[in-house]
Amino acid sequence: MKRKLRMGMVGGGPGAFIGDVHRKAACLDGGVELVAGCFSRSPEKSQDMADALYLNKNRCYATVADMIAGELALPPGKRIDFVSIVTPNDSHFAVARDFLEAGFHVVLDKPMTFDLKQALALRKIVKKCGKVFALTHNYTGYPMVKLARDMVRQGRLGTVLKIVVQYPQGWLVKPIEREGAKQAEWRTDPKRSGAAGCMGDIGTHAENLAEYITGLKMTEICADLGTVVEGRRLDDDGNCLVHFENGARGLLFASQICIGELNGLRIRIHGTEGGLSWTQEEPNTLPVYNTDGTITTYRRGTDAIGAISPAAARATRLPFGHPEAFYEAFANVYRNATDTMRAIIDGRQPTDLELDFPNVDDGVRGMQFIENVVASKGQWLKCEI
Secondary structure, eight states: OSOOOEEEEEEEOTTTTHHHHHHHHHTTSSEEEEEEEEESSHHHHHHHHHHTTTGGGGGGSSHEEEEEHHHTTTTTSSSEEEEESSSOOOGGHHHHHHHHHHEEEEEEEOOSSSSHHHHHHHHHHHHHHOEEEOOOOOGGSSHHHHHHHHHHHHTTOSSSEEEEEEEETTTTTGGGGTTTHHHHHHTTTTTHHOOHHHHIIIIHHHHHOOOHHHHOOOOEEEEEEESTTOOOSSEEEEEEEEEETTTTTTEEEEESOOOTOOSSSEEEEEESEEEEEEEESSSSSSEOOTTTTTTEEEETTTTHHHHHHHHHHHHHOSOOOOOOOHHHHHHHHHHHHHHHHHHHHHHHHTTTTTTTSHHHHHHHHHHHHHHHHHHHHTEEEOOOO
16 A cells, blocks of 8 residues: 555544644654544634645535545545544544444544443444444553563563552642633533543543553452532542452552642552553653562663564654653554554555554443443442443
């Protein structure tokens, strides 16, 4: 295949932080170009975004239905190959369903759907249509996260005993959703965000990271959710006790009212033969704890990393000493997903390295996590799908 993949986008209009991240990440490696979009529920704002991106006015659509119809009306060699969906949670299911059933590959921001019922329905659609479906749990794209995963699965930590994952932020300690903060408004609105606030927004990242690195599914959760800001309708703080399928126990907490915390995602995994720790704000190193009390620190980009983890080497663009971070992690999810699309278009089987991106099953796990956390109220609930 000797061309760029053509990308469309739904959402990501003027002022949308995550939409801009997706656009830049998808195109980072030069194999994708954005050619069409429905960027806002407001046709005027959508056109403003298209103008800012120098898109053909005929490829800027007022509605999702118009976009699907308009793209299908084009010759196959002109229409989009896939769509990136970066809207609030309440519209994820319908938009993804419609594009999948129209024959397009889909990249969707997390959490996957509004509720578990929608997630299960979307999984059936993905399995039936056979299109590539990627979910942007972007933290799985970091090279050192992939190194951590491969070290755990190669047995370098022995049997996993304890998993501690945390995601504190402080940006919602004040009721800024009542002051016109767009990103806060929909995240704290149960009609748009779903049953959970903080736990749906960032708790799902913690859940996904723990399962991705260890390869262990959560089997039981006992959660305590709280709403610290008076009058807020969804949780802004939460703590979970977790059991994993091999008998390991864990702690998971997510909070958006921790003053002084910016984006403090961190995971610690302890086994019978060692431990490790990864911190999102210092993503280019991976400390590994040895049984004799010493610490071996792995640094992204070295030859030793590639020898242990080809996936980490594939996810690395720059030599060591030149930091890579948030955009590159997103780009790694996009690269693996779009390389899988290329493989399908070329009629070959994607490799395991290309298939290394969060998929619809991960999305279902995330919605199961949210449902059980919200329902728990201090009781142990089983996580079985």
